[in-house]
Amino acid sequence: MLKFIKGFGYAFSGIIYAFKTQLxxxxxxVALLLTAIAGWYFTLSVHEWLWIVAAAAIVLITELLNTAIxxxxxxxxxxxxxxxxxIKDVAAASVLIAAIGxxxxxxxxxxxxxx
Numbered sequence: 395m396l397k398f399i400k401g402f403g404y405a406f407s408g409i410i411y412a413f414k415t416q417l418x419x420x421x422x423x424v425a426l427l428l429t430a431i432a433g434w435y436f437t438l439s440v441h442e443w444l445w446i447v448a449a450a451a452i453v454l455i456t457e458l459l460n461t462a463i464x465x466x467x468x469x470x471x472x473x474x475x476x477x478x479x480x481i482k483d484v485a486a487a488s489v490l491i492a493a494i495g496x497x498x499x500x501x502x503x504x505x506x507x508x509x
Contacts (some may be wrong), residue, residue: 408462409458412458415434416457417455419454422453422454422457422493423454424452429446429450429500430446430453432461433446436504436507438503442503446499446500449496449499452492452496453489453493456491456493458487460485460486460489463481467481467483
């Protein structure tokens with residue numbers, strides 16, 4: 395049981411590391427907070443909240459995986475390597491796609507409520 399509980403500590407350490415070191419992770423957290431405030435203000439339905447939560451989770455997960463991949467690539471290949479660059483670029487692209495999808499979901503939910 396202690397090992398299980400320690401696992402949560404390691405996970406929170408990872409989140410804290412990402413928050414402290416990754417500007418984009420901070421941006422996504424702020425965007426999530428603003429979205430939550432807007433969702434509360436516009437009294438989103440349960441179904442709308444589910445889409446918001448799913449989209450936010452996907453963005454944060456991809457951002458955390460991107461951070462892990464970047465750290466791993468830097469560890470394995472400290473000098474410039476064209477293949478290391480491709481790995482980092484593809485990982486970053488996954489975050490971009492998740493963020494674009496999340497923004498589209500937000501627009502679909504919030505635009506009708508604004509206008």
